[in-house]
Amino acid sequence: MEFKTFVFYFLAVIMVLAALRVITARNPVHAALFLVLTFFNAGGIWLLLQAEFLAITLVMVYVGAVMVLFLFVVMMLDINLDRLREGFWSYLPVGALVGILMLVEMAMVLGGSYFGLEAMPAPPAAAETYSNTRELGRVLYTDYVYPFELASLVLLVAMVAAVTLTLRKRKGLKSIPPSEQVAVKREGRIELVKMRAEKED
Amino acid sequence: MNFVVPDFYPAAAEIFVAVMALVIMLASTFARSIARSLSYFLTQATLVAAAFITIYTMQGEVVHTFSNLFISDLMGAFLKLMIYFSTAIALLYGRGYLADRKIDKPEYYLLALLMTLGMMVMVTANHMLPMYIGLEMMSLALYTMVAFDRDSARSTEAAMKYFVLGALASGLLLYGMSMVYGATGTLEFSAIAQAIYNQSANQTVLMFGLVFLVAGICFKLGVVPFHMWVPDVYQGAPTAVTLVIATAPKLAAFAMAVRLLIWALFDIAEEWQVMLMLVAGASIVLGNLAAIAQQNIKRMLAYSGISHMGFMLLGLLAGVVEGDRHFALNAYSSAMFYAVSYVIMSLASFGMIILLSRAGFEAENIDDFKGLNKRSPWYALMMLFVMFSMAGVPFFIGFFAKLSVLQAVVAAGYFWLAVLAVVMSVIGAFYYLRVVKLMYFDEPVDESPIHAPAEVRVMLSANGLAIAALGLAPQMLMSVCAYALLGSL
Numbered sequence: 001m002e003f004k005t006f007v008f009y010f011l012a013v014i015m016v017l018a019a020l021r022v023i024t025a026r027n028p029v030h031a032a033l034f035l036v037l038t039f040f041n042a043g044g045i046w047l048l049l050q051a052e053f054l055a056i057t058l059v060m061v062y063v064g065a066v067m068v069l070f071l072f073v074v075m076m077l078d079i080n081l082d083r084l085r086e087g088f089w090s091y092l093p094v095g096a097l098v099g100i101l102m103l104v105e106m107a108m109v110l111g112g113s114y115f116g117l118e119a120m121p122a123p124p125a126a127a128e129t130y131s132n133t134r135e136l137g138r139v140l141y142t143d144y145v146y147p148f149e150l151a152s153l154v155l156l157v158a159m160v161a162a163v164t165l166t167l168r169k170r171k172g173l174k175s176i177p178p179s180e181q182v183a184v185k186r187e188g189r190i191e192l193v194k195m196r197a198e199k200e201d
Numbered sequence: 202m203n204f205v206v207p208d209f210y211p212a213a214a215e216i217f218v219a220v221m222a223l224v225i226m227l228a229s230t231f232a233r234s235i236a237r238s239l240s241y242f243l244t245q246a247t248l249v250a251a252a253f254i255t256i257y258t259m260q261g262e263v264v265h266t267f268s269n270l271f272i273s274d275l276m277g278a279f280l281k282l283m284i285y286f287s288t289a290i291a292l293l294y295g296r297g298y299l300a301d302r303k304i305d306k307p308e309y310y311l312l313a314l315l316m317t318l319g320m321m322v323m324v325t326a327n328h329m330l331p332m333y334i335g336l337e338m339m340s341l342a343l344y345t346m347v348a349f350d351r352d353s354a355r356s357t358e359a360a361m362k363y364f365v366l367g368a369l370a371s372g373l374l375l376y377g378m379s380m381v382y383g384a385t386g387t388l389e390f391s392a393i394a395q396a397i398y399n400q401s402a403n404q405t406v407l408m409f410g411l412v413f414l415v416a417g418i419c420f421k422l423g424v425v426p427f428h429m430w431v432p433d434v435y436q437g438a439p440t441a442v443t444l445v446i447a448t449a450p451k452l453a454a455f456a457m458a459v460r461l462l463i464w465a466l467f468d469i470a471e472e473w474q475v476m477l478m479l480v481a482g483a484s485i486v487l488g489n490l491a492a493i494a495q496q497n498i499k500r501m502l503a504y505s506g507i508s509h510m511g512f513m514l515l516g517l518l519a520g521v522v523e524g525d526r527h528f529a530l531n532a533y534s535s536a537m538f539y540a541v542s543y544v545i546m547s548l549a550s551f552g553m554i555i556l557l558s559r560a561g562f563e564a565e566n567i568d569d570f571k572g573l574n575k576r577s578p579w580y581a582l583m584m585l586f587v588m589f590s591m592a593g594v595p596f597f598i599g600f601f602a603k604l605s606v607l608q609a610v611v612a613a614g615y616f617w618l619a620v621l622a623v624v625m626s627v628i629g630a631f632y633y634l635r636v637v638k639l640m641y642f643d644e645p646v647d648e649s650p651i652h653a654p655a656e657v658r659v660m661l662s663a664n665g666l667a668i669a670a671l672g673l674a675p676q677m678l679m680s681v682c683a684y685a686l687l688g689s690l
Contacts, residue, residue, distance in 0.1 A: 109409050115383065119403075142204040146212075146267035147330040150322060153219060154338045157315050160226070161345035164308040 015041035028074045036067045053133040208266045211273035214254045218318045221247040229307035240307035244314050248289040272327035275688035280324045280456050287448040287544050288317050294552045295441025301560035316342035320453035329378045329388040340367050347438040359437025366430045374417025380410025390465035397468040415476045421454040422510045425483040435503035444551035448544045455540040470521040477518040484511025489629035498567045513539040516606040519613035534683040535605035542602040549587045549664040572645025581640045583665030590668045592633035597672035
């Protein structure tokens with residue numbers, strides 16, 4: 001076996017097992033950590049395909065930023081695990097039956113014959129000067145500029161949606177805007193009152 | 202590295218709406234005191250201006266731009282115009298309703314505009330990527346709008362259901378797209394059609410992908426067996442949002458079906474026609490039977506919408522008979538006519554529910570329509586038009602819509618399907634006529650007078666009259682649909 005093939009199978013097996021653990025892990029924190037492992041292996045497979053930019057982005061953006069944020073959210077939220085698992089056993093037979101049926105059917109239709117190495121010959125090796133990153137950038141900002149710009153608007157929709165649904169103005173807060181606090185003058189705070197002197201009898 | 206800057210002219214309307222969405226966002230941030238009305242009026246102005254731009258940039262022939270990712274044709278232009286029109290009317294009807302419930306925030310109109318942009322992108326997509334991105338833009342905005350009344354447990358639950366099921370449907374659609382890509386090696390619709398025509402595509406993988414594509418489309422149309430979200434979302438969402446969901450997105454889903462199935466996968470039409478046949482038959486049966494049992498009128502209209510979408514699919518599935526494509530234009534234009542007339546009827550029906558609702562009161566039970574004739578004979582008449590039209594009583598637009606799809610189905614030789622559809626629509630007439638009976642022959646429960654801003658009253662009357670008028674002269678709209686499709690097929 002070639003070394004490259006060995007690396008591929010090594011990464012792929014770990015990735016599939018980790019992906020399985022994501023949905024079977026009882027603890028959501030563990031599930032999130034297994035997802036990190038899955039992403040990491042997917043990044044490795046991309047490196048094998050000479051897509052180094054995608055691999056690094058996957059590790060940096062998804063593993064580094066998104067999943068860490070996700071972990072924080074999972075840890076902050078007090079998820080009641082027992083309530084999540086309510087009805088699990090009653091749904092299991094039907095769910096497992098449908099799932100296994102679909103899996104078998106899909107395996108029968110797709111199998112290995114259509115996407116095997118015979119059906120999908122390897123592309124010719126790239127030139128020495130070929131840079132995957134440069135090619136991606138070139139295509140992204142020229143041929144695919146339309147979906148690229150639209151994707152930014154989708155992110156805007158998500159941002160507006162998140163802010164709209166979660167931003168709440170709390171009432172009854174006693175904080176004072178610092179600008180007003182700084183601008184206070186003596187006259188605004190102190191009032192001199194003239195009083196008659198009081199004497200003790 | 203020879204890259205030519207794309208021609209922006211055909212996409213002028215999309216660019217304009219995108220820029221205006223950003224302008225509205227900034228304007229309502231800085232002009233806080235008038236943000237509510239400012240964003241509303243700017244949104245309406247944008248929709249009107251976009252309609253003019255679309256008419257102005259409309260071209261008779263098919264034009265591609267953005268490296269063939271974008272297509273501009275008459276069908277796209279017509280559907281875009283209908284989308285602006287129905288979104289503008291839906292926002293007009295819903296404004297007072299939202300204000301009464303204190304949820305008329307400027308973000309609502311911003312999201313509505315971005316949703317419109319998403320639908321425009323779907324309508325003009327010539328490639329899987331913009332199709333999917335447009336779909337997500339529309340859906341994300343809709344999920345948020347359903348949850349807009351965020352203190353209401355019911356609408357939050359509806360939004361949650363919609364979001365989870367919508368994400369699942371997006372996953373199915375993407376999986377189907379990836380399989381079609383695996384089979385044909387391209388994501389562009391015309392190139393996919395070319396690959397299938399040359400028989401260079403792997404048939405088994407293509408069929409496998411097709412199943413998932415059809416499932417994704419059916420979810421967006423809300424037809425059996427992907428209809429579970431429809432009644433809960435229609436009932437749980439604020440009525441103003443239900444009005445939005447029930448109208449323009451149906452046109453976008455229709456456009457998605459046309460672009461994916463007819464543009465890209467026309468050569469395997471016989472395969473997807475069988476799938477649509479099962480789906481359409483089941484939707485017509487289940488939609489009409491389940492609607493009878495409903496006491497909530499929003500839920501009833503949801504089931505009626507399921508059956509209407511089933512009827513619309515009847516037109517799409519009657520295009521090719523044993524390799525003969527002579528019926529295609531007629532069948533697809535009847536489906537388009539059905540979609541457009543359903544949107545017009547749906548606008549009026551949910552508009553009536555909004556009209557009868559007021560602050561602290563939702564007219565969402567069928568009993569709330571009791572004795573409407575005594576309270577307001579004019580609106581009772583309008584509701585009568587809507588209900589008759591939806592039931593398919595002759596000389597309303599709904600009758601001609603049903604007639605034309607049934608003609609297409611009979612021409613294609615599926616008599617059993619036509620008979621099933623007719624029997625089911627007769628059964629379905631029961632629940633439409635029940636509303637009419639309650640309005641005219643029962644005593645009103647709620648005697649309070651009907652308040653509505655002048656523009657809503659005028660528009661709702663015009664909407665009701667349009668249903669009757671288009672029913673008297675359906676030829677015009679029908680020939681517009683046929684003409685729009687003729688230029689693109």
